[in-house]
Amino acid sequence: MSKRKAKESSGISAESLSQVQKILRERFCHQHATGKLFGTEHQHKHLLEMLRRTIVQGESNSALIIGPRGSGKTVLLNQVLNELKVKKEVKENLLEVHLNGKNHSLSGLLQTNDKVALKEITRQLQLENVVGDKVFGSFAENLAFLLEALRKGDRTSSCPILFVLDEFDLFVHHKNQTLLYNLFDISQSAQTPVTVIGLTCRQDILELLEKRVKSRFSHRQIYLMNSYDFKQYMKIFKEQLSLHAKFPDEAFAQKWNNNVQHLAEDKTVQDTLKNLFDYTKDLRSLNLLLMLAVSHVTAQHPLPTARDLQEASRHHRTDSKANMVHGLSVLEICLIIAMKHLNDVYEGEPFNFQMVYNEFQKFIQRKAHCMHNFEKPVVMKAFEHLLQLELVKPLERPSARTQPEYLLMKLLLDNNQIMDALQVYPSCPTEVKQWAASSLSWL
Numbered sequence: 001m002s003k004r005k006a007k008e009s010s011g012i013s014a015e016s017l018s019q020v021q022k023i024l025r026e027r028f029c030h031q032h033a034t035g036k037l038f039g040t041e042h043q044h045k046h047l048l049e050m051l052r053r054t055i056v057q058g059e060s061n062s063a064l065i066i067g068p069r070g071s072g073k074t075v076l077l078n079q080v081l082n083e084l085k086v087k088k089e090v091k092e093n094l095l096e097v098h099l100n101g102k103n104h105s106l107s108g109l110l111q112t113n114d115k116v117a118l119k120e121i122t123r124q125l126q127l128e129n130v131v132g133d134k135v136f137g138s139f140a141e142n143l144a145f146l147l148e149a150l151r152k153g154d155r156t157s158s159c160p161i162l163f164v165l166d167e168f169d170l171f172v173h174h175k176n177q178t179l180l181y182n183l184f185d186i187s188q189s190a191q192t193p194v195t196v197i198g199l200t201c202r203q204d205i206l207e208l209l210e211k212r213v214k215s216r217f218s219h220r221q222i223y224l225m226n227s228y229d230f231k232q233y234m235k236i237f238k239e240q241l242s243l244h245a246k247f248p249d250e251a252f253a254q255k256w257n258n259n260v261q262h263l264a265e266d267k268t269v270q271d272t273l274k275n276l277f278d279y280t281k282d283l284r285s286l287n288l289l290l291m292l293a294v295s296h297v298t299a300q301h302p303l304p305t306a307r308d309l310q311e312a313s314r315h316h317r318t319d320s321k322a323n324m325v326h327g328l329s330v331l332e333i334c335l336i337i338a339m340k341h342l343n344d345v346y347e348g349e350p351f352n353f354q355m356v357y358n359e360f361q362k363f364i365q366r367k368a369h370c371m372h373n374f375e376k377p378v379v380m381k382a383f384e385h386l387l388q389l390e391l392v393k394p395l396e397r398p399s400a401r402t403q404p405e406y407l408l409m410k411l412l413l414d415n416n417q418i419m420d421a422l423q424v425y426p427s428c429p430t431e432v433k434q435w436a437a438s439s440l441s442w443l
Contacts, residue, residue: 014299016249020256023247024294027240028287039227040076046222047080051195054160055090058193062184062217064168065199067224070282073199076224077164095159097124100166117171117179118142125161139178140185147192160193168198172208180209184216226281233277233286238264241290241304259303268306272313279317289316321413324389325421330429331374332382333422334360336391337436339411340418350395350408353383357405367431380405 043065053059065073085091099117118139122131127146136142147161163183165171171180183196198205206214228236241260247253263269276285292312293304325333338359342351357379364373374382386392387409395408422428422436 013249016252017297017299017302019248020243020252021294021297023243024241025291028291028294039232040072040224043076043222043224044080047076047197048083050220051080051084051162054162054193054195055084055094058160060187060189060194061220062187062196063198063220063222064205065197065222065224066203066205067201068226068282069201070280070284071224071226072283073224074166075283076222077197077199081162093159095125095161096164097121097161098164098166099171100164115139122146140182143182143186147186147194160195163194163196165196165198168200169202169205169208171198172205177210177213181213181216184213187218188216228281230274230277233281234264234270234273236283237273237286237290240287241294256303263304263306263309266306269309272306272309276313276316285316289313292316321391322417322421324391325413325418326425328386329382330432331379332386333425333428334363334371334432334435335379335383335386336411336413336418337432338363339392339409340413340415340436341438343411344415350410352408353380353405356383363435367435371429371431 047063047065050061050063054061065077067073081096085094097120099120121143122128125146131146134145136145165180165183171177174180183194186192187194187196202208206217206219209217238260241263242257243253245253273286276289279285289309289312292315293308296308296311297304325336328336335356338356339351341359342355357376360379364371383392387394391412392409393412395410419436422433
């Protein structure tokens with residue numbers, strides 16, 4: 001059967017599948033939730049009212065949205081902004097400046113210079129031509145000039161400006177916290193209506209602010225804590241994967257949504273999602289899992305299945321460190337097993353190379369008939385390779401006084417990672433597997 005006939009027989013057009021994948025990609029990758037986040041009604045209302053006062057009444061303010069990674073800080077802000085932008089006058093008048101250390105060459109992760117952030121502010125406000133070649137005496141003077149250029153009459157008629165500082169804690173480490181000081185200072189003044197929203201996962205963020213910066217901050221804090229249970233998590237799963245009622249192909253949307261309902265009731269799917277839920281409540285992990293599952297959808301396989309989710313879960317939980325173990329030599333594997341036993345015997349206390357070497361020698365003496373003994377310099381070279389791969393980490397910086405073999409180390413693999421890697425290690429000697437599985441060290 002040709003591809004064309006296969007598509008016709010399935011009754012699903014390539015255009016419908018393309019639209020499905022586009023909608024779901026945007027939903028999963030751009031942090032757009034289909035409904036309001038669970039347990040955030042109070043936070044949603046608080047943020048909505050605050051931004052509405054900025055837009056309608058010209059009231060300046062500042063706030064921090066605090067919560068663990070994946071708790072929905074960005075999603076909450078996006079939902080509130082989308083709700084406000086339903087009105088045309090809001091959409092046309094509200095100016096937004098997004099400073100994100102991960103997405104821009106700003107002072108977040110890549111730079112430590114507030115001047116770069118100011119250039120980004122100028123670019124997003126489209127004021128490059130206004131600034132031109134002007135020279136400013138200070139950061140504050142430059143920022144004040146930018147805001148003055150946007151003013152239209154009195155405070156209520158000026159365009160409100162929303163500054164969003166993602167990874168807010170990274171901006172705290174700027175020299176003198178100049179950017180934060182000036183933004184908070186302007187948000188307290190009676191000039192252009194400005195609201196500053198910071199997003200961070202640091203609970204102790206206020207302790208990192210300088211005294212002069214803290215005094216200009218409104219101390220409004222909105223906390224998100226992933227307070228939903230597994231039943232609500234399953235509801236999020238269905239909402240994120242379902243198609244909305246306005247989808248052009250209504251018949252296919254109905255078929256897709258019915259399939260999503262069947263998936264949610266499937267015991268295998270529930271177990272897969274429960275494993276992920278127990279591991280992390282981070283909604284980005286759920287979105288990544290769904291993205292991997294949906295990527296298998298084709299004209300010949302138009303609906304995701306429980307098997308697709310299982311396969312996606314297997315890829316999602318692939319351990320990069322455990323994968324590294326697959327490429328090690330048998331000698332290096334033996335050293336990792338020796339470290340594993342030292343961890344078990346000494347309850348996680350640090351060890352040094354000499355202890356690892358002694359443990360390895362005990363194993364060789366017991367299994368001399370099947371394992372080749374290596375000279376100590378060769379074993380040392382293998383140990384150094386594990387250090388380079390960052391499977392082992394020194395607890396202190398090497399010094400001239402400390403001999404390399406007595407430098408304290410820590411293994412960065414846990415027992416489960418080691419045992420899982422050995423199960424799929426190609427041609428691993430049986431004696432080595434037995435040594436790894438033994439509960440006691442070869443004392």
